[in-house]
Amino acid sequence: xxxxxxxxxxxxxxxxxxxxxxxxxxxxxxxxxxxxxxxxxxxxxxxxxxxxxxxxxxxxxxxxxxxxxxxxxxxxxxxxxxxxxxxxxxxxxxxxxxxxxxxxxxxxxxxxxxxxxxxxxxxxxxxxxxxxxxxxxxxxxxxxxxxxxxxxxxxxxxxxxxxxxxxxxxxxxxxxxxxxxxxxxxxxxxx
Numbered sequence: 190x191x192x193x194x195x196x197x198x199x200x201x202x203x204x205x206x207x208x209x210x211x212x213x214x215x216x217x218x219x220x221x222x223x224x225x226x227x228x229x230x231x232x233x234x235x236x237x238x239x240x241x242x243x244x245x246x247x248x249x250x251x252x253x254x255x256x257x258x259x260x261x262x263x264x265x266x267x268x269x270x271x272x273x274x275x276x277x278x279x280x281x282x283x284x285x286x287x288x289x290x291x292x293x294x295x296x297x298x299x300x301x302x303x304x305x306x307x308x309x310x311x312x313x314x315x316x317x318x319x320x321x322x323x324x325x326x327x328x329x330x331x332x333x334x335x336x337x338x339x340x341x342x343x344x345x346x347x348x349x350x351x352x353x354x355x356x357x358x359x360x361x362x363x364x365x366x367x368x369x370x371x372x373x374x375x376x377x378x379x380x
Contacts, residue, residue, distance in 0.1 A: 190220060190221075190222055191220060191221050191222065191259045191260065191365055191368050191369070192222050192224065192257070192258050192259045192260075193217075193221060193222065193223045193224070193258060193259065193260045193261070193262050193298075193364070193368075194223075194224055194226055194254050194255055194257075194258035194260070194261055194262070195210045195213065195214075195223050195224065195225050195226065195261070195262040195263070195264065196210070196225065196226045196227070196228050196262075196263060196264070196279065197209070197210045197225070197228075197264045197265075198228070198263060198264065198265040198266060198272075198273050198275055198276030198279070198316075199265075199266050199273065199275070200228075200229055200275055203346075204266070205266070205302040205303065205304070205335075205338040205339065205342070206264035206265060206266050206301060206302050207225075207264070207346075208302070208338075208342050208346040208348070209264045209300060209301075209302045209335060209338070209348075209357070210223070210225055210262070210264040211225065211346060212342075212347070212348040212354070212357060213262065213264070213300070213357060213361060215348075216348075216354060216357050216358045216361060217361050218358070218361055218362050218365060220365065221361060221364070221365045223262060223361075224254075224258070226251060226254050228247075228251065228275060228279045230247040231245070231247045231248055231251060231275075231278065231279055231282060232245055232247070232248070233278060234278055234281040234282055236285075239282070239285050248282045251279065251282065251283065252282070252283055252291045255283055255291040255292065255295065256291040258295075259296070259368055259372075260295065260296040260297060260298065260364065260367075260368045261292070261295055261296070261297040261298070261320075261325065262297070262298045262299075262300070262364065263276065263297065263298070263299050263300070263316060263320075264300050264301060264302065265299065265300075265301045265309055265312050265313065265316050266301060266302065266303055266309060266312065267301060267303050267305070267307075267308075267309040267310075267311055267312035267313075268312075270311045270312075271311055271312060271315055272312045272315040272316055272319065273312070276312075276316065277315075277319055280292075280316075280319045280320060280323075281319075283323070284319075284322065284323035287323075288324075290323045290324075292320065292323040292324065292325040293323055293324045293325070294324060294325075294326060295325045295326065296325075296326045296328065296364075296367055296368045296371050296372070297320050297325045297326065297327045297328065298327075298328045298330070298332075298360070298364040298367070299313050299316050299317065299320075299327065299328070299332045299333075300313075300332060300333035300334075300335070300357075300360060301313055301332070301333070301334060301335065302335035302336075302338035302341075303335070303336060303338060304337065304338060304339045305336060305337075306336050306337065307336060308334025308335065308336040309332075309334055309335075310332075310334060313332045313334070326367075326371050328363065328364060328367040330360070330363055330367075332360075333356060333357060333360040335353055341353050
């Protein structure tokens with residue numbers, strides 16, 4: 190079983206990216222389990238608090254969950270043609286300490302949903318850079334872009350667009366293949 194930790198880079202209760210991540214949990218192929226981690230309680234990064242004695246509990250839990258997972262999956266929106274602050278903030282906390290972060294060697298996948306017509310291409314490119322800096326192993330795939338996402342989910346948050354479901358399922362299959370190929374270098378695990 191490949192355990193994937195996913196988080197949505199949006200705090201909004203009706204977040205399209207949270208819906209996309211929940212849909213990924215339902216569409217995951219056999220052998221791939223996705224657990225969602227809420228980042229709502231992670232405070233703004235503060236290096237003065239980033240010590241063993243002062244690190245906030247939500248940050249410790251987030252880093253522990255990443256460390257225990259075989260891979261990371263981030264569903265990011267795009268705000269003002271870029272990466273949302275809460276997404277970058279979560280990555281900043283997880284990226285410390287420098288060359289020994291829980292992200293080092295961690296396979297990672299990126300996807301995103303937006304109401305706009307262009308998807309989340311710019312946000313995903315920025316996220317690739319943010320994940321690559323602490324040496325995460327970002328899947329070399331164009332990513333999954335869901336545009337006009339508000340038209341793809343029903344009132345209960347279920348993905349109702351067949352084409353998007355097909356693309357999501359295919360993306361998750363590729364993520365599983367990526368994890369099996371590269372594994373988690375830091376932990377010495379392979380999928």
